[in-house]
Amino acid sequence: ASIISGNPLDASNRTFDYVIVGGGLTGLTLASRLSENANTTVLVIEAGGDNRKDARVYNVANSGQFYGSNLDWSWPVDYGKTTNGGKTLGGGSSINGAFWTRGAAAQYDAWSGLLTSDEQSLGWNWDNLYTYIKKAEHYHPPTTANQQLGADGITSMHGVDGPVHVSFPQAMVDGPQHPAFIAAIHNLTGITHCRDLNGGDPNCVAFVPSSINPEDSFHRSSSAMSYLTPVETTRPNWLTLVNSTVSKLVWNPDGSGTVASVEFLYLSNSANVYRANVRKEVIMAAGSINTPAILQRSGVGDSAHLSSLGISTVLDLPTVGKNLQEQMLVRVMFGSKGYQLNGRAWDNLLAFPNFSQLFGANAATAATKINSSLDTWADSQKGNALSKAALKTIYQSQADIMLKGTVPVLEIIYSNGFGAHSPVFWGLLPFSRGSVKITTTNPFSKPNVTNNFFSVPFDLEVQAQAGRLLRKLFKTAPLSNLTTSEYMPGLSSVPDPNGDGGSVDAWSQWLKSSFSSNSHALGTCSMMRKELGGVVDGHLRVYGSKNLRVTDASIMPTQISGHMMSTLYGIAEKLADMIKAGQ
Numbered sequence: 001a002s003i004i005s006g007n008p009l010d011a012s013n014r015t016f017d018y019v020i021v022g023g024g025l026t027g028l029t030l031a032s033r034l035s036e037n038a039n040t041t042v043l044v045i046e047a048g049g050d051n052r053k054d055a056r057v058y059n060v061a062n063s064g065q066f067y068g069s070n071l072d073w074s075w076p077v078d079y080g081k082t083t084n085g086g087k088t089l090g091g092g093s094s095i096n097g098a099f100w101t102r103g104a105a106a107q108y109d110a111w112s113g114l115l116t117s118d119e120q121s122l123g124w125n126w127d128n129l130y131t132y133i134k135k136a137e138h139y140h141p142p143t144t145a146n147q148q149l150g151a152d153g154i155t156s157m158h159g160v161d162g163p164v165h166v167s168f169p170q171a172m173v174d175g176p177q178h179p180a181f182i183a184a185i186h187n188l189t190g191i192t193h194c195r196d197l198n199g200g201d202p203n204c205v206a207f208v209p210s211s212i213n214p215e216d217s218f219h220r221s222s223s224a225m226s227y228l229t230p231v232e233t234t235r236p237n238w239l240t241l242v243n244s245t246v247s248k249l250v251w252n253p254d255g256s257g258t259v260a261s262v263e264f265l266y267l268s269n270s271a272n273v274y275r276a277n278v279r280k281e282v283i284m285a286a287g288s289i290n291t292p293a294i295l296q297r298s299g300v301g302d303s304a305h306l307s308s309l310g311i312s313t314v315l316d317l318p319t320v321g322k323n324l325q326e327q328m329l330v331r332v333m334f335g336s337k338g339y340q341l342n343g344r345a346w347d348n349l350l351a352f353p354n355f356s357q358l359f360g361a362n363a364a365t366a367a368t369k370i371n372s373s374l375d376t377w378a379d380s381q382k383g384n385a386l387s388k389a390a391l392k393t394i395y396q397s398q399a400d401i402m403l404k405g406t407v408p409v410l411e412i413i414y415s416n417g418f419g420a421h422s423p424v425f426w427g428l429l430p431f432s433r434g435s436v437k438i439t440t441t442n443p444f445s446k447p448n449v450t451n452n453f454f455s456v457p458f459d460l461e462v463q464a465q466a467g468r469l470l471r472k473l474f475k476t477a478p479l480s481n482l483t484t485s486e487y488m489p490g491l492s493s494v495p496d497p498n499g500d501g502g503s504v505d506a507w508s509q510w511l512k513s514s515f516s517s518n519s520h521a522l523g524t525c526s527m528m529r530k531e532l533g534g535v536v537d538g539h540l541r542v543y544g545s546k547n548l549r550v551t552d553a554s555i556m557p558t559q560i561s562g563h564m565m566s567t568l569y570g571i572a573e574k575l576a577d578m579i580k581a582g583q
């Protein structure tokens with residue numbers, strides 16, 4: 001029998017050792033590892049359905065089709081934008097762009113520095129987390145055909161016997177544009193072309209693999225396909241309930257900070273309320289937007305906010321939902337000439353310039369600006385942090401990373417979409433901080449999500465600088481030989497009278513109306529010491545609770561210079577080992 005059920009009565013009034021809220025990327029990873037012990041019972045409650053074989057999910061090339069559909073949470077955010085998220089088994093891993101990268105080693109090491117000195121030995125650093133990232137991964141090196149089209153890889157940078165398949169597409173896009181992009185960005189910024197950027201130093205330009213499975217006709221390897229499907233009929237101790245929305249956690253009335261049961265509703269029917277009981281622990285895995293919302297509905301958050309909604313405070317943690325960090329995605333377009341597009345897949349060519357490569361001759365001035373502005377920025381963003389002082393400490397750690405090493409501050413994805421050169425890019429490390437706040441106790445109403453895009457104006461300056469860089473890039477040989485004119489933004493929108501790429505002001509004006517939310521939200525239940533505004537400790541346990549942890553992207557205290565998926569698999573793998581070891 002399958003361990004996936006659409007019947008709420010299968011879980012109602014039953015008791016499980018572990019109840020995991022959300023069957024997305026981290027939730028299914030953790031459930032799969034915990035249920036390896038046949039004596040441990042695990043319940044996963046997932047709001048979305050089981051769409052593993054839906055073509056919008058299964059075929060990565062179709063992934064754009066999920067936008068705005070029943071598979072998309074589609075949270076409205078500030079500036080009239082939308083943050084997307086997978087509402088389906090596998091969560092984001094079932095609908096995302098499948099780019100497989102990780103951040104820079106220094107960024108993970110900095111997470112340890114945000115914990116108490118006692119917790120620094122818990123291994124929230126690159127060396128330790130990298131072993132868990134690799135544990136999740138089943139890497140397939142590029143084929144000869146992939147290599148002929150520019151793909152490369154260093155197998156020792158990857159895991160080779162984990163559940164998540166990682167490989168290059170079977171039919172990569174062909175043509176001279178890729179080598180021309182690599183050569184031109186090197187000529188312009190000095191960034192090097194590396195064989196593989198998955199080893200902790202992503203400051204280069206390279207082809208990156210995808211979470212697709214060559215043993216399954218190159219279909220998507222989501223957390224559902226990799227951690228659940230293979231054991232679906234052999235783990236009677238693991239129940240995954242789909243189409244069921246967790247409304248709140250129910251606390252043991254003894255005041256000990258112990259969750260007794262998890263309350264959920266079936267489909268969109270709020271008439272019947274079900275409860276599943278918890279023997280050991282509840283682990284939140286509903287993602288960066290919904291985990292803080294569920295915690296707030298459960299009395300965990302800022303007591304003033306909770307009492308305004310008539311919710312009694314169980315754990316007064318004012319930063320639940322704060323510290324939200326989201327990036328701005330922007331596309332530019334340039335006409336192409338001199339090549340025919342061949343191949344059926346997508347471009348996997350990424351560049352990760354560092355601070356001096358982005359700012360060029362202006363780097364020293366920009367660095368001075370950062371160092372002299374942290375105090376002002378912390379003051380302006382303190383409403384979305386514990387305090388100005390706490391945020392300034394976090395900013396200092398972020399600024400050190402940006403300015404002292406070679407950590408990338410920008411991501412560019414080369415693309416051939418729309419019959420043109422159509423790269424997208426985003427500043428990786430925003431200083432702006434946003435928040436997630438429920439506005440009602442109704443579990444079906446979406447929380448108020450405010451990213452506060454470019455409320456620290458420097459975030460917009462980074463984007464503007466990137467726009468200027470891209471404009472110059474397509475005028476740099478050899479890419480210039482394959483480029484006609486600029487379609488977007490175009491010189492009428494962003495003039496370039498001096499031939500230096502245009503002014504930061506002109507770019508900023510255009511960017512404000514042209515960006516999208518990058519759907520890389522994190523930080524809303526950050527893993528930090530409590531004095532910095534942490535919501536969970538180094539064991540990912542919610543401060544003040546006995547048996548409540550968080551494993552999803554909300555615990556990441558800062559952005560990383562890479563896509564989030566492989567890091568999140570590593571986080572869930574690490575937590576599984578901590579729980580199994582009784583930590």
Ligand SMILES: Cc1cc2nc3c(=O)[nH]c(=O)nc-3n(C[C@H](O)[C@H](O)[C@H](O)COP(=O)(O)OP(=O)(O)OC[C@H]3O[C@@H](n4cnc5c(N)ncnc54)[C@H](O)[C@@H]3O)c2cc1C
Nearest residue numbers: 022024025026047091092096097098099246552553563565
């Ligand atoms: C459009 C898009 C493109 C992306 N592209 C990439 C990429 O190319 N590479 C990469 O590495 N990363 C990418 N990401 C990021 C990555 O997919 C996410 O960061 C990751 O999935 C987050 O994992 P998570 O476990 O925190 O949450 P999720 O994977 O989002 O899982 C949360 C789960 O909880 C469920 N849930 C939420 N609320 C409730 C509730 N009340 N009751 C029950 N269940 C609930 C959700 O339905 C979902 O299944 C992308 C993300 C998006 C949205």
